[in-house]
Amino acid sequence: MAYLAHVTLVVPDYDAALAFYIGKLGFSLVEDTALDDAPHGKRWITIRPPGATGADAGEGATILLARAATLDQHAAIGNQTGGRVAFFLATDDFARDHAAYTAAGVEWVRAPTRAAYGIVAVFRDPFGNLWDLIERDRGERS
Template sequence: MSDRSIFLVTLVVDDYDTAKAFYCGALGFDCLQDEVQPDGKRWLVVRPVGEAGASLLLARADSEVQQAAVGNQTGGRVGFFLKTDDFDRDHAAMVAKGVAFLETPRREVYGTVAVFADPYGNRWDLIQHSL
């Protein structure tokens, strides 16, 4: 039996500092690494507080093709899912920090959810699963 998991996903952004401010400030993620590489790029890894789940590598676009993908990495679909153990707490904190929710929270059979956008337009679900 193997022990495999997705631990890191690249999110293409237009500016390291803007992305870090949003993910670590407004969303409250931990910054795990922020190291300048020899080519001038940064290895910038953030993750929601806690031990479970994947981290994001915030990678600055460095070509026209990559720049075109900023904010549209999943073609306008919700592509990222932020799980919480307290929807109301996290929703209120995110709203207070200026996170743009695209809908009011709704109750589904699987839990409470609301779609929000990062500064680039990538769509995220904030979700608390039903017990």
């Protein structure tokens, strides 16, 4: 059975991305492998949000951090979706995670709002990508 294993996120620097996603958001490092034959220290780095389960078992995708290497790739950093929210981070406790991210210095661009499907706020990562932090009402699909 096919499944989504990885989603690529283009970043300007591996270590800056790890500092934000692991250091501030609490993501887990799944893999960080140097690609010996690749130029300029290219690495295969995958991360996953806290609470996510085994992508290798087909249960969830990881984020592949890809350092921009060309002018076109650098131009896409932070704008891979043309200004739309790129990622949707589901939580089972919005207040807990919103408070933790705020304390960690996350930049909120839309305050928490109640919608028909639950509560949501939008933050921007240091590279310009927009993320929803969302807690769905019980019984709603993620």
